[in-house]
Amino acid sequence: MSQKNASIGQIIRRLRAREIAPVYALYGGDSFLEDYFMLELSQSFLKGKGVKLHLSLDQDSEEKLFGELSAISMFEEKRIIIVREIKKLRSKKGRQELIQYIQAPNPQIVLLIISTEYDLRNSFLKNIADHSELLDLRTPFENKMKEWVQFIINSRKIKITEGAIDHYIRIYGDSTAHVINEIEKATLMLGDDEINENNIEKLDGFDRVFQMWHFQDSMGKKKLQTSMEIALSLLENGTKFPQILVNLVYLYQQMLWKKMGQVKPSGYTGINKIITSNLSRYDKAYSHSELVQVIQELRKLDVLSKSTSINETSLIQPLIVKICKNQYV
Structure with a gap:
């Protein structure tokens, strides 16, 4: 049984x-x-x-x-x-x-x-x-991923603080494999030293750019400050503004289809497996009319970005506030 x-x-x-x-x-x-x-x-x-x-x-x-x-x-x-x-x-x-x-x-x-x-x-x-x-064995949510990661690193006798584990899951948590691989790379560089929040700052790649799925996830959860931080990092590290917009469209279009009870389309959806598995969680934070409004705002901003000299940070930040606070003026 x-x-x-x-x-x-x-x-x-x-x-x-x-x-x-x-x-x-x-x-x-x-x-x-x-x-x-x-x-x-x-x-x-x-x-x-x-x-x-x-x-x-x-x-x-x-x-x-x-x-x-x-x-x-x-x-x-x-x-x-x-x-x-x-x-x-x-x-x-x-x-x-x-x-x-x-x-x-x-x-x-x-x-x-x-x-x-x-x-x-x-x-x-x-x-x-x-x-x-x-x-x-679904790609785990953050809390379950931490259970997996802790079990695996304990079995491999890797010394690491809980805060450092949280950091690696936050940055590399698109899959368990990615988290474990990055922790093992840190172990090779630090030798027998414990991996902690202080020494990981000295490792190559610590200041790496966030990935687009991090931004989709934080927006899906309406995490205002985190979304601001990630958006700024993406822009500063070379991600083009139209790419950010189109990935938001991918996310909110999938959420709208889910809200309408439509079968998700086959083929490329623009969201990865962990975002797909989180759609039900995001869904609770948005009404149907709100999702329609978000997609309209994204379309308006796309048009505006092609006809204005306003810098990209000044374009994206008001959008994040509107969506995360559900305030459309």
């Missing part, structure tokens, strides 16, 4: 204590977190022996999947079988057979079922999750 309330730290500690579930459902699509979990599982279950088999049901047949699950090893060889594109298992018989296997699994096999979606409204994904150990 799925342990839905277990944290990632609890699940990893179980692996290290050799308390290994026969089936794991990894939903959410964060490849770094998937790889980290698979590494921990391999070290605990295979211990340098056995086989790790990768299947993807957009290429491999269900017959091959069930053949591997039912195969008996003469030498009791342990195996990890990793199955991607699980929703491509379309036949009713195949889906029933998979659930039957999960309910009575082979003890020499650990089955990992991976879905890039975390969608428990889908009856098939929910049925799998209900009968296995479910891991939420």
Whole structure:
């Protein structure tokens, strides 16, 4: 039965204590977190022996999947079988057979079922999750990302203060991989010294430019001062004013579509995965009429910016105040 309330730290500690579930459902699509979990599982279950088999049901047949699950090893060889594109298992018989296997699994096999979606409204994904150990591997929000980052850096015995962790998540938090990579780079430069708020100022790249998604995120949350700071940094570091405007249009257009209950368009949306996952949080701060007003303001400012000599900072700052305070005169 799925342990839905277990944290990632609890699940990893179980692996290290050799308390290994026969089936794991990894939903959410964060490849770094998937790889980290698979590494921990391999070290605990295979211990340098056995086989790790990768299947993807957009290429491999269900017959091959069930053949591997039912195969008996003469030498009791342990195996990890990793199955991607699980929703491509379309036949009713195949889906029933998979659930039957999960309910009575082979003890020499650990089955990992991976879905890039975390969608428990889908009856098939929910049925799998209900009968296995479910891991939420969506790109985490800041609070959950901190839990992941702290767990990983503790396991790697990296010395870093909590304030420094907060800094790295704030600046590099588009993905867990990005945060961990930057912390490990700092470790290489500082050696055995603890990473703290004082010595990170001396590292190359500390004064790096904010990324556009930081601005989208702060505007979505109506964080006035943070948005002002990021916008100024973007302009000072070479980001063109039209680029800032168009990325705001991307954000608020997606929010308006969500508010109207329309299916988001396929293809390029102008917002990354973490902004997409935060849309529901931003949605609570804006009414439908407000989003319409924001998009109108962006269009007016686009026209104004092409016909005036007013500097870009003087154009963007009033816009930020209008949106964050919902004050349109």
